[in-house]
Amino acid sequence: MGRFDGRTALVTGASRGIGLAIAQRLVDEGARVVITARGQETLEAAVAQLSSSAPAGPARVGPAAVIGIAGRADSAEHRAEVFQRIAIEFGPLDYLVNNAGINPAYGSLAEIGEDAARKIFEVNVLGTLAWSREAVVAGLTTAIVNIASIAGVTAAPGIAMYGVSKAALINLTAQHAFELAPNIRVNAVAPAVIKTDFARALYEGREQQVADAYPLKRLGLPADVAGPVCFLLSDDAAWITGQTIIIDGGGTLSPRL
Numbered sequence: 001m002g003r004f005d006g007r008t009a010l011v012t013g014a015s016r017g018i019g020l021a022i023a024q025r026l027v028d029e030g031a032r033v034v035i036t037a038r039g040q041e042t043l044e045a046a047v048a049q050l051s052s053s054a055p056a057g058p059a060r061v062g063p064a065a066v067i068g069i070a071g072r073a074d075s076a077e078h079r080a081e082v083f084q085r086i087a088i089e090f091g092p093l094d095y096l097v098n099n100a101g102i103n104p105a106y107g108s109l110a111e112i113g114e115d116a117a118r119k120i121f122e123v124n125v126l127g128t129l130a131w132s133r134e135a136v137v138a139g140l141t142t143a144i145v146n147i148a149s150i151a152g153v154t155a156a157p158g159i160a161m162y163g164v165s166k167a168a169l170i171n172l173t174a175q176h177a178f179e180l181a182p183n184i185r186v187n188a189v190a191p192a193v194i195k196t197d198f199a200r201a202l203y204e205g206r207e208q209q210v211a212d213a214y215p216l217k218r219l220g221l222p223a224d225v226a227g228p229v230c231f232l233l234s235d236d237a238a239w240i241t242g243q244t245i246i247i248d249g250g251g252t253l254s255p256r257l
Contacts, residue, residue, distance in 0.1 A: 136184065191220055215250030228245050
């Protein structure tokens with residue numbers, strides 16, 4: 001028996017990287033999973049990967065274990081389609097993981113253009129708010145986990161506006177946790193540099209130098225985030241809400257970061 005047998009989870013922005021690792025862990029532990037992403041081709045590849053590893057068992061009787069639905073995270077039409085498909089094919093939604101996020105511009109707050117800043121907030125903050133509110137309206141039963149960032153708890157040179165958006169997301173997590181209690185728990189995780197395509201600009205060409213700044217002497221991997229996320233979704237975290245877990249290889253302990 002897996003921790004999530006018979007349960008249904010939605011993971012946004014999950015065609016690769018952290019989102020895909022979370023979806024993989026959920027599938028491995030028995031969940032039926034719906035994933036979203038913008039690119040149809042990469043989404044189909046992710047669904048194929050997840051489906052090939054889905055275990056057999058009572059939770060697998062009936063609909064496919066994994067469904068992918070392509071669309072923009074900040075699109076109301078896309079969200080409506082996702083929740084409609086979940087209701088038709090899986091029934092009640094148990095878990096939501098808000099992983100979709102963007103960072104289209106690097107630089108300081110003084111340098112970023114208004115359009116880029118607005119887009120970051122539309123996806124990273126308002127998009128997450130919309131997914132969460134609409135999931136609750138659609139009958140979400142158990143827990144939400146938001147993927148924030150260490151950039152949201154400290155200064156983040158080079159990705160300043162992204163950090164501001166993640167700070168807002170951390171506070172959004174606390175506000176939603178208070179408002180949705182006692183029926184739904186809401187938590188977040190705040191990873192440091194994770195070895196993904198999304199974060200490549202933060203370590204490419206100097207990976208060992210970046211890794212050496214962490215006490216654990218390596219960059220994070222997507223699986224390092226998936227484990228804590230699935231803990232927060234599970235009944236093992238039944239008395240935890242409104243919290244943000246920092247996942248940083250001990251980075252906040254080091255004066256070099």
